[in-house]
Amino acid sequence: MSKAEILALALAVTAVGCDKKDDAPKSAPAPTATVASSTGAAASAAPAASAAPTASGSARSYALEAGGKVAIDMDAPKEHIKASAGNVGGELKIDLGNLAATKGDVKVDLTTLKTSTFNDPGKDGKQTEHALTWLEVGAQATPEDREKNKFIVFSVKSVEGLAVTDLAKVAPTKDGADEVRTVSGKVKGEVTLHGKKAAREAEVQIAFRGPADKPSRVDIKTTKPLMIVLADHDVKPRDNFGKLAQGAFNLLGTKVANDAAIVLELSAKPK
Template sequence: MSVKTIRTRTLLLVVLAAAAPGATACQGEPQPLAPAATELKAPEAKAPAAAAFAIGRAGSKVELAMDAPREKIRGRIEGAAGGTLQVDPTDITRTTGLITVDLSTLELFQTAVGDDGKPGEEKKSDVQNEHARTWLEISKDTPDDVREKNAKAQFAIRSISTSGEKDLSKLSGAERTVTVTASGDLLLHQRQAPKTVELIATFRYEGDRPAGVTVKTAKPFSVGLAEHDVRPREAFGKLAQKTLEVLAPKVAKEAMVSLELTATAGAATPAPAAAAAPAGSAAR
């Protein structure tokens, strides 16, 4: 076989590979969808000595930031988290838990960036909030059963690691703080993906026993929109013509999420249930 023939066949293979289904994934197309799931189950406690900490809705706060060249979006969800943490005070690396957040009360604020590159005034836009609910499929036109599932975001903590002290009894004071890395699964828009989050946990002690804990993200963690099928939509079940890639100069393709939770030692509390109808722009 001549060198010319080899080169010709090689070129043909390259062209065919570029035209093959899925080949565009290497050209900046959306990442593959995460596996489908409707609900995460709470991981079992890893130690007999583990104590249940109930996450209180009142002390919960979730924030998100989406920064794009032409637009910056900030979001917040307050008083809408629940769940349980199973903590072994003698070895916090044996902690597990399930955090559930109701997205129905999501509230977005928008900052446009001018041609001079300077951000304008932050504003809350009813249209922007309606679009967000349509993308998440929790808008008013979404069937009730689908809306209820899509309004539930969950993070199942399956393992904990730390480079610091694992035994809280070896620390002192009424407040004892540890920094950990939590690994598990994130459920958003009925799509489940592995997620690792750095957390700072401050335990409040009464005597020699932990009575409560405040958990905060050490730094925001990223959530890819395309991975969880959160895409531009005109209505329920109808994708918009403009994709995330087309809108990229104006809309970020990932959200940076921060959270703060307060949990109290005691019996588990039920996870927050999604509202029968979304709050909508009037509630914001």
């Protein structure tokens, strides 16, 4: 074989080798990184957290008036307990430009709780005593426990379901000389009772009296009660020394409902 033939053969072999390399399957792309979900399954990306309402910069502080009405209803098969409490306090930061971003605390003094189930002073007085004992704010509670458990607090985090969030865009009605702008929504937040916290919500109607940029009074009332589950807050039968009264546990769900519906009618004025 001549040198020219040998050179031609070598070039042909080289060309075939290159073609085989081109035909080889290409390596798969590197897998996309995944994030494990809370259940252990892989997810392409972590879900975005729901954004908190953005403050508009026009928030005003309003102090709740002590004379607000707090009605408590506990309907069990064998007994329908009715009660009330007073001495309301707290503060709301109402964002007039974005009502959804409103925050604050509503506080109710549980030592003022009184039942009116029987319309009988003697029976109602005894039932009130039992209720205060369960809450560890009664006369037999230690001063430390009474102070620690004195208030139920609803911490408002946001207001949802508002048709209009900018108060200036709410059409006013007239009540005498006052302009009144009324909105409805769902207040979402957290209840602290008996040292325990639980997420809660209540549907409300809020009426703003006076100019949209500087209301002189805010009236708030629930249109659907704030529901409190006793077990979430360790509210159980107790004796006068604060110990669990095992013999009275059969009352829960029969004479004492497992939850309480709280209806609020509150007013607040600028601080």
